[in-house]
Amino acid sequence: MLAVRMQEKTTGPWNGTAGAPGPSGPSGGAGGAGMLVAEGLAKRYGGRRALDGFDLTVQPGEITGLIGHNGAGKTTFVEAVTGLIRPDAGRVSVGGVDVRRNPRAARGLLGVAPQELALYPSATVRDHLRLFAELAGLRRGAVHRAVDRVADELHLTDVLRHRAGVLSGGQRRRTQAAAALVGGAPLLLLDEPTAGADPQTRAALLAAVRARAADGAAIVYTTHYLPELADLGATLAVARSGRVIARGGQQDLIQGLPGELRIRLDGADSARRVPAALAGRTRDVDGELRITSTDPPADLATLLAAGCAPVSVDVRRPDLDDLYRALAPEVSRAA
């Protein structure tokens, strides 16, 4: 019996239009009046170009997943936005404030969770949150409310009096993220905020990020955990060699990538009937033929026309993992 099963790893239809705005949407091009606008950022360390024409615009309420291999320029970009490094060229503005000309005013609009844990071991969770709330300009009553809200969101209420040095890894991650969120900044830079985090930490953090975006904050979220970006409904910016090589909604970027047609054929010699047009894209994995395909229905029709008799057919849709694996030449072409 022919069985057809669709494997869905991503949200939304393969060729559908659901999801985040695409390249032509509000965040698609640099130079718009975004909460974050980076244009042509360049930074060189010795002979290495950490940033090489990095463009990115993020609108209020938008979550942008900034992905790329290690060394792609993600963290350097975050450091340029925070003013911790000075780019050799290009400009970056936060809420219309030029970071180079008025770095303090720009930083006042930021909430930052750096990639590395940056906590005071002898200070309590409340000490941390209070400090960053006050540095964000909140007054006394607002400080307490903000601390209580973010502690509740990130499940830190029970450990507010605990020193950071005695917290678990997940609690430290949440404390770090809470310190970024507590000030209510309109732009959040979250650099791998769930690295090494447990599922509970990840779920709490993602919920808090979604809530901040719903409140209108623009969020740049770097990660290697791609399912998080699907959960967040984030737009994507794919970084490679110091620049953004692909930008848009998840479905828009995935759309151009091939998925896989997986079939098992009836009869041992049936595989020999696979037409030459498909043979170059076909590999045999434990008796299952896997055909790389951008159009599975057409490829399946080709197989049937050639006399192949499938006993099962699976279609694996392209997902963010495929995009990530294809970051280099494939995504460059897609971009």
Added chain:
Amino acid sequence: MLPDAGRRTAAIIRHNTILMLREPGPLAGRLILPLIFLTLLHPLYQVAQGRAAGISQAVIATLVTFSLLALSIVGGSVLTERVWHTWDRIRATAVRPAELLAGKAVPAMGALLAQQALIIGVGVAAFGLAVRALPLVVLALLAWTLALLGMGAAIGVIARSFSELTIFHDLGGMVLSSLGGALVPLAVMPAWVRHVAPASPGYWAVSALRAALGSDGPATLRASAVLAGFAVAFGLLAAVRGGRGTVRSARM
């Protein structure tokens, strides 16, 4: 109502005071050790220089030497921020480098002044140190404390590890203290030491304190002004170096 800069600085001061008091060991050590040193060695100084001059020299030697060693409190508070990556985290807020340094300096200043007040107080109460012009002594102590804060902040941003910091404050502190004539009067030191002594902040600290204890206003002011100059120079170095972008502080 404090302006924004004042509120930010106050928040950092409070935070750093909390950090210092939560780990009181280094502070307690810097407060107790000099009192032991003074108690044990003041008879030696009195035998060498007479009762009044001897106790004065013993107090000055203890104060300058151990306050230089207490640079570890200032430098350590800056270096630990860099090791914990919190330095860049704070710099990614609206805080100015000067606010950040002031926020760290004030609690450290309190610790240094407490140490010096304790030494002077014990000198007066237990060993008969004569303080005839208290305002001059306070002026000298304040000037010396500011110089220490500048030096401490500078080594805190320059040192790349706790090993380097230890070399700076232990070896450097002892050298500056000795060159300044704190432990042994310059009059009995080799001629070359007397020539290079004015390059040491310790020399001006000894000069300011000796002049203050001798009620010599002009000499106290002159030496205190030089100490203030050291404070400004080292403080600027710390602000410039600490405010500059660091490349991946994870290197530390």
